[in-house]
Amino acid sequence: MLLIADVGFSQGNNYTQNYNKFEGLALTPPxxxxxxxxxxxxxxxxxxxxxxxxxxxxxxxxxxxxxxxxxxxxxxxxxxxxxxxxxxxxxxxxxxxxxxxxxxxxxxxxxxxxxxxxxxxxxxxxxxxxxxxxxxxxxxxxxxxxxxxxxxxxxxxxxxxxxxxxxxxxxxxxxxxxxxxxxxxxxxxxxxxxxxxxxxxxxxxxxxxxxxxxxxxxxxxxxxxxxxxxxxxxxxxxxxxxxxxxxxxxxxxxxxxxxxxxxxxxxxxxxxxxxxxxxxxxxxxxxxxxxxxxxxxxxQDSLGIQGFQYAVKDSVETWFKPLKNDDWALCFLNRGTKPQTIEFKWSAQEVADTIFHKQLDVKHTVYKIRDLWMKKDIGTTKKDMKTMVPAHDVLMLRLSSTK
Missing domain, CATH: 3.20.20.70 (Aldolase class I)
Known part of the structure; x- marks a missing residue:
């Protein structure tokens, strides 16, 4: 009886399931x-x-x-x-x-x-x-x-x-x-x-x-x-x-x-x-x-870092997302039913991603600004930004270091 029980227990331990997904897939969002x-x-x-x-x-x-x-x-x-x-x-x-x-x-x-x-x-x-x-x-x-x-x-x-x-x-x-x-x-x-x-x-x-x-x-x-x-x-x-x-x-x-x-x-x-x-x-x-x-x-940025809400003022939310090569995405989302004016003083911003240890260093680095929906460059962070975001719309930018 002891031998049979031992064999049964042994056989049970010889097979285990692999409960892990396939690795190497969906390395960027599907x-x-x-x-x-x-x-x-x-x-x-x-x-x-x-x-x-x-x-x-x-x-x-x-x-x-x-x-x-x-x-x-x-x-x-x-x-x-x-x-x-x-x-x-x-x-x-x-x-x-x-x-x-x-x-x-x-x-x-x-x-x-x-x-x-x-x-x-x-x-x-x-x-x-x-x-x-x-x-x-x-x-x-x-x-x-x-x-x-x-x-x-x-x-x-x-x-x-x-x-x-x-x-x-x-x-x-x-x-x-x-x-x-x-x-x-x-x-x-x-x-x-x-x-x-x-x-x-x-x-x-x-x-x-x-x-x-x-x-x-x-x-x-x-x-x-x-x-x-x-x-x-x-x-x-x-x-x-x-x-x-x-x-x-x-x-x-x-x-x-x-x-x-x-x-x-x-x-x-x-x-x-x-x-x-x-x-x-x-x-x-x-x-x-x-x-x-x-x-x-x-x-689809290869860092795979999810963006975060940085600030909220009136109906406008400001979001940042760290990207590869020290670039950043910046999105102003106007959730309201009226247009909103945005005034953004770059030198006053302290943007730090404390979870993934990324920092937007606008005080020591000049970034080129590109409007991703207009598909054109609109200046650099040397100059403060003032613009308008329509109702239920966004201003989405990519900041790229000019180093």
Missing amino acids: MGWNSWNRFACHVDENMIRQMADAMVSTGMKDAGYTYINIDDCWHGERDSLGFIHPDPKRFPSGMKALADYVHSKGLKLGIYSDAGSQTCGGRPGSRGYEFQDAQTYASWGVDYLKYDWCNTEGLKAEGAYKTMAAALRRAGRPVVLSICEWGNDQPWEWGRTVGHLWRTTGDIFNCFDCIEDHGTWKSWGVMQILDMQQNLRRYAGPGHWNDPDMLEIGNGKLSPSEDRAHFSMWAMVAAPLIAGNDLRSMTSETIEVLTNKEVIAVN
Whole structure:
């Protein structure tokens, strides 16, 4: 009896799971597109192919966008062995063929599942099928998994996401894991080794500054989501990002200035840039916002430092973000409904990032100032700045040392 017990115990210790994400992925915030904000459950393979085509033809791929992510409701049924299949009416060619098409465009394919028994849209979830699903996704050629948190009765988030991380590891294909449990269980405290990004809030709502109350839960406007990022920047960096949810730019309810402000602030807080609009019918103004390479460069900066709120005066917030080569991004955000005049005396500023040990030394260094939306240089820090920021808009600058 002793020998049998000893053998059993020994065998148990011979196998341990690797609960860590794939390293070396998402070293800058992921950039791509997701179907949910615009299309919800109305997804099919023809639309996804068209989105991949549009990501290339509109210049988004050239601007850095990579992922075409299918959100909820792609699912069909599980077979007798428990393996998931796509809805045969919506995806008759199968996911492998769709992944091959997306890859042929130089893009990557993302998919969606849920840690519970059912997805938020009532399709089969991955609970109890994590390893099978991960094997299936790998066989299809999936590159990104958004993993949601509906119908998770009794589960603990950290453990559930570690199970999926282990399953993806076991399947062997490097996949970006997007933790989407809405920030309820403080994923920033445990998600760094488990996933590559984690939602910090509930769902975004297509509104600049308002709340949509569903009774038992709420959706949040762009400004409300931004406010919820306070005190989280210490947790973000290359390969592990705070995710304030997808972009609402181009979905018709934000004004052009609000689109610009939304994009600028997501860049400043090093958020994933996941578009949520119809890429096939974008206006030139929407394309201009989503493909502004100078703003994207702030988001994609290799230091991976999330920006911080430096000051607030009236309706204007001042934000700074340290960048590589001792550059800095500076953004004035006017949250009010009236234009505001900005007077900025450079020599009076003491800008220090005490978490990442960066300092903007305007007293001893002259910085060139570039307006990232006007795409032009506007002087240096030798001269104090006085300008106006329109309502619900930004002035976004890059400061570069003239050494």
